[in-house]
Amino acid sequence: MNKDNTLYDNIKNNSITVFEGIGLKMCAALKGFGFISDLNGTDLFPLFMKLTERTGHKFFLLGGSEKSLAGTIEHIHQNYPQVNITGSHNGYFDEKKEAEIVKFINKSSADVLLISMGFPLQEKFVFKYRDKLNVSLIWNLGGLFDFLSGLKPRAPAIIRRMRFEWLYRFVKEPIRMFHRNTVSAVWSVGKILLIKKQ
Known part of the structure; x- marks a missing residue:
């Protein structure tokens, strides 16, 4: 995101951004705020779904592979049986199909769009x-569908409490997580240090 000013401005000005990730925690500590507890989508999701079971909102799920998507829908039906899923589509489509996907979402009459395609897609x-x-809420969930479907294991609770979930994911997927947990993290911390000096 450091090289995409348009994306940065959009996130800054047009969305509700939650405090999540080891990089932000490190930056907060360097700024003198200590290690703040984060609010990640994986932990917030069950609370949100329990609430929407009572409100009757309709959902559209977008993202993941067909297997991941099917597993996520099954997870929701089993754990939140009152939630109404009116449509879904995997996250593997090219730019030519985007307009068709938008029409498909609108045709479903969904109130909430859950997207699990990863940042920054x-x-x-x-x-x-x-x-x-034509939805009331759009929630970007990163790779959550893979966790909900069981395709990827989440770190055990004790590792999450120790704030080492990032390390657990790095060990499980070193190639995919390398840039995120090294290059991006170092860049972010370096920028915060420069801000402190100013």
Whole structure:
């Protein structure tokens, strides 16, 4: 995101951003705030779904592979049986199909759009089509569908409490997580240090 000013501005000005990730925690500590507890989508999701069981909102799920998507829908049906899923689509489509996906979402009459396509693909899709999406809420969830479907294990609770979930994921997926947990983290911390000196 450091090289994409448009994406940064969109996130800054047009969304509700939650405090999540070891990089932000490190930056907060360097700024003198200590290690603040984060609010990640994986932990917030069950609370949100329990609430929407009572409100009757309709959902559209976008993202993941077909297997991941099917597993996520099954997870929701088993754990939140009153939640109404009116449509879904995997996250593997090219730019030519985006307009068709938007029409498909709108046709479903969903109130809530859950997107699990990973950063920054999901953010770019939302900012490109938000004015054409007839939904009340759009929630970008990163790789949550893979966790809900059981395709990828989440770190045990004790590791999460020790704030080492990032390390657990790095060990499980070193190639995919390398840039995120090294290059991006170092860049972010370095920028915060420069801000402190100013």
